[in-house]
Amino acid sequence: MISPAIHGVVLLDKPAGITSQTAVTIVKRIFGAQKAGHTGTLDPMASGLLPVCLGEATKYSQDLLDADKTYLAEIRWGQSTNTGDAEGEIVAQAHPDFDIEDADLLRERLCALQSRFLGTIEQVPPMYSALKKDGKPLYEYARAGQEIERVARTVEIHSLDWLVMAWPKSSLRVACSKGTYIRTLAEDMGHALGCGAHLSALRREAVGHLQLDKAHTLEELRAMDADRLNRVLLPVDALVQNLSSLGLGQSQAERFCLGQRVPVVSNTDQSTGHAVRTSDEEEQVLRIYRGSIASDNFLGTANFRKGVLHPKRLMAQVAA
Template sequence: MNAPRVRVQRRPVHGVLLLDKPLGFSSNDALQKVKWLLRAEKAGHTGTLDPLASGVLPLCFGAATKFSALQLDAPKTYEAIALLGVTTTTGDAEGEVLQERPVTADQLTPERLAAVQAQFTGPIRQVPPMHSALKKDGKALYEYARAGVEVERPARDVVIHALNMELTHDSQARIAIKFIVKCSKGTYIRTLGEDIGAALGCGAHLIFLRRIDTGGLGVERCVTLAQLEAMTDDERLRQVLPVDTLLAGHKPVTLEEQDAGRFLSGLRRRGPWPDAPAVAVYGERPHALLGVGHVQAGELIPGRLLSPIEIQQILQGAPRAHIERGTLETTL
């Protein structure tokens, strides 16, 4: 007879955990695993990372989920390896081989590589791969692909902010291209690898993909699932970074107690602030993130706001928060 399942007692957790997602996990699988380890009530991720890719996956908990869309729009940096001379149905090592072609020395001269690197730097257009989650008539493209149906996909504009390429070899000593790319949202690295191979005249498919940065959050700050599993409960909670980790590009604005309460009610405030498209707004006493907004013509206009309950919970989990907690209760 199976033992009864133990119900996990959930709790409010607010902040961002930077996960080094392992291979073989979908973004949602990784999220659910970490959510369970933290016993968190509410969680979300900041955009999918393929099961075949590893690397930076910011996971948002509680109040941080309100700002997860900011990471969707942020530039991302990847390290990838494309095997030359072989194309596949999926653009990566999971697919069936479509064509094999020899790779010749004249295709890989420094001058040729430099020309191709320049060709794919800056604004470019990409045709999304069939094996992607983009939807056509309410159905994901990969569902059509699995059924053997190819549908028309309009090319999309993306930006390659930086691209560095060099020759390397795979584990079988076959020649490949290693590249590090910083790109805009919506860029398909599999497609970039295929297009680089096509430009070199030999074809290519991706055999390695790792995201090393997203919006300034680098892989060196990440924790792995294995590390989390080995930690105590308190150690896991210490891996959760503050909510405003997601707001690095926002200018800080601090409000006095009276204005802080009114701002949290959704009211605009006037002050000596210069125009700014994105500001992170804090209460002065206690020091606490209230939300985001923008400043126009001396007016602070609220955007996404934390609730008083979320702010209280964050302060209760913060060192020395109890010193000024009474102030928060009376001013919010």
């Protein structure tokens, strides 16, 4: 166990079979942290990247809730379940109106699906989801046998690449916008193919700029001593590396830490050297540092418009 006053990000490779909250609780206990959260739920059946935020990092988890995601998904054709995934009960079985033994024809049909579902699409959220109606999650209505009308939502499928095109299971990699339900994508594809389908496996490979290949399993974390745990803990600003950065002088930094607006004369991203400019109508979110761009100097984030920084989220443990 390391210091309870710990702040940072743990890239966890969540195993299938447990909830995201259970995984967060385990990581919190391993690190001995006082506060923990995550950047977006993975269903219990899903595995893969779950960034776990500890201490002050929980303030910035929202920034990755809005980030794009990448998944490796397996689809089981010909079977529909009541949940849209392998955890549900099979409610229908069917074959498409073409010869499934014809591999070339199957690939042709799947490539047509690829074109159909790429780009901006509409999705109706599944009943088995945490979305709420009158303060109650939809999955509670579903478990009670009630069907609630849901409004379709617009999502973006940035890329969709088949890795295995076969019957009865195929796999693909999907890069998508926030709010995309891969279960619903699998169901909609099955409907378009004329046979129904459900999501049989799911693994998240990326959340924004954070990648699964840098993640650690629960078993690996449990086996680490305090020094090793400290080394795998990413700094808080790892969550916002996609934002442009600004370093402030001492007097400006003091004003910023008090939550005051700060006029900025030099507006250069000090991590890239590129200009950070907005018109009167534009607004940009920046990560802010005291002096040089280094994780130990991270002060928080700010909205930058018309040459003025407006503090958005501030770190609590900063030196005056």
